Amino acid sequence: MKGITQGIEWDDLPIGKILEAENVEQAKRHLQETKVDLVISDIEMPGANGIELLKYIKSQASSALTIFLTGHARFEYAKEALHYGCFDYVLKPVDHDVLKDIVRRAVDELERRREQEAFEDTLELYRRQWTNQLPILVERFWGEVLSGKASSAPDRLSRELQLYDIPLDADGRVLPVLLSIEAWDLEMDARDESIMEYAVRKAAMEIILGEQPGAIMKDRNELNIALLYGKTCDREELKQRCWQYVRACNDYFHCRVSCYIGESARIAELPEALERLSQLERSNTSQPQTVFEGSEAGIGDSAGAPGQLVPSFNDWALMLESGQLEELTKSIEETMGRFQAESFSRETLELFYYGFVHMLFQTASRKGMSIYEAVTAQEIHEGQTARSPALMQAWALKLLSKAGQGLVGGRDASAVIGKIQTFIQENLNKELSRDDIASAVYRNPAYLSRLFRKETGVSLSDYIIQLKIERVKKQLVETNDKISNIAEGLGYMHFSYFAKLFKKTTGLTPQEFRKRHQAMP
Structure with missing residues (x-):
């Protein structure tokens, strides 16, 4: 053993440490205590032999490579060693140059395996990232389709459907359902509203999709949409599921929702199908929390006239x-x-x-x-x-x-937004709801809310809060009215809620704000 560890110049190979063992048990202890990359062993040793050591290495899922030394008399051991996966063997008496060349090849193999493992680890990392990102990529794909920007070429469409693991072919059909959030029954800021909207979409996945393959998404126009994949769909069952969803949103998420069920359409026809549902939603100003079918729209086509x-x-x-x-x-x-x-x-x-x-x-x-x-x-x-x-x-x-x-x-959206803002300003002393505002400007509440957010960058509820807080701040500084009276004058009947809202918005309690700003020259 000394002849190998000390008689061969190992300095030109990337070997960090050399350990010696007199028998298999000592070798096992080294393997347990230290990360070993390469084992050079006699096949015949006192007690257990080298084959048993090789079996132990494999049983521990060790990546160590094994080189055996064997004599001519027991050459059949070398064949058995190769059967169990040793890297190579050297006949005794050992030629140091031959052994060193085998070790050099073993080092190269270890490096190749490390590179392969690193590649596979990286690939697995990206595979997990891809899997985690897949719902976002699917939503982005359908967003392109619904905006009319996706390619309609069958070959490319088929590749994208396969890439995103969507169980459709280029001629596949999809049934759209527009999920219209008409109003929230709780006061929420924009962040909380976004979180609740996410929860409502998750509920749609469980209730409306169920076992049906499909996707729930929010498109670039802030529309919440369910897409059901496939040519066949029990419309009566779907309608019942939509009613269940409407009730669940009201009972568990404190929001009023309507569902607009479209007709099954080819992928290229989806933008038009969704536009028909959007028209139906916009024209619905009197029937909240209901389920419509696109075929009930009565738009006035000539069929049947x-x-x-x-x-x-x-x-x-x-x-x-x-x-x-x-x-x-x-x-x-x-x-x-x-x-x-x-x-x-x-x-x-x-x-x-x-x-x-x-x-x-x-x-x-x-x-x-x-x-x-x-x-x-x-x-x-x-x-x-x-x-x-x-x-x-x-x-x-x-x-x-x-x-x-x-x-x-056309009247650009700014005209409508101006009317909304004027109405809110004139009625700031009231507890305004989305329905109140929509009714005042003859619009569907869900459409109105999306339009306002798109044009101003803030939600209706946040805009109302901003105006009310600004008016409160002005009155706190310019008057000595009781803070509770100021709050009630702007529709806040619960003072504790008002105080928390004021501090959340300004960072100060109403008392602290008055004290700080009235004291200023």
């Missing part, structure tokens, strides 16, 4: 929004011409009337305005008395002339 005479008001709405007023005027005249030529019925005129009115309301809503800003209720109702295509045409063109320019020019 008497004589198939009623036009597609969806197409007309697109013409109106894009400013094609002359083309729309021509279409109205051609439609009334067909009514006259094909023996119109009263029912046909009524279907046209309701479809046309609905189109104006929907277009105004998408533009962020009320149709009553352009025409009066009386002017709208005049169409109900039209008993001929000529009279209906005159009524429709009159409304188009009055409302068209406003709708085409």
Whole structure:
């Protein structure tokens, strides 16, 4: 053994420490106490032999490599050693150069294995990170799809679906459900509201998706959406699950929610399907906490109309929004011409009337305005008395002339936001709810909330709190009114809640704020 440890120059190899053992038991103790990378051993030793030592090394899941020394007489031991995984063997008498060359190859193998293990560890780390990030990547993918920015090329779409482990092919169908959070029944700041919204989405995953493959996400327009994968879906069961979800949100999350169930659509058709649900949501100003099906929207398509005479008001709405007023005027005249030529019925005129009115309301809503800003209720109702295509045409063109320019020019969201801010300022002494504000500006509460956050960067509730706290600060400095009276004057009936809110916002209690700022010159 000394001839090997001391008779060979090991300095040119990356060997840190050399240990010696007289027998297998001593070798085992070294292996237990020290990280050993390479073992050079006789096969024949007193007591247990080298094969048993090799078996022990393997049983301990040690990565140590073993080189055996063997004599010609017991060469069959070397074969057995190779069977159990020794790295190599050297025949006695030992040639130092041969042994050193084998050790050099063993060191290279150890380094190669370390590099492989490091690579596999890194790969596993990235694999775990990928798995943890997959829900975010899936949400990002659907966000691109719903915004119309995703590629519709089948090959690329198939690759992305496979990459994100989405069980669909390029021709797969998806059923969208819009989850509309209409109001919170608790006072919350923006951070708490975001946390609760996350909880509501998790509940949707358990209740609405259940065992159905799909995704729950929030898109770039702040819409909470459920996507159910696959061509088949029991709509009646889905409707029941949506009702269960609406009740659960009310009972456990203190929020009012409505669900809008769409039609199954191909992936490329999802933006249009979601837009139809958004239109349905925006037009719902009177039925909170309910479940709608997209097929119940009654938008006014021609399907099923008497004589198939009623036009597609969806197409007309697109013409109106894009400013094609002359083309729309021509279409109205051609439609009334067909009514006259094909023996119109009263029912046909009524279907046209309701479809046309609905189109104006929907277009105004998408533009962020009320149709009553352009025409009066009386002017709208005049169409109900039209008993001929000529009279209906005159009524429709009159409304188009009055409302068209406003709708085409559009009222940017700032006009709506200005009305909201004015209403809040004028009613700051009241306990304002999202429903109160939405009703005042003729908007759907959930749509209104998203619009306000998008345009101002703060939630409605935070904006109201900011205004109230600023008014409180002003009154604390400029008056000597009782703090409780100031709080009640702004709708805070519970003083302890008001005091906590004030300190959270300003860092001071109302008393500390008054004392500090009234004392200042």
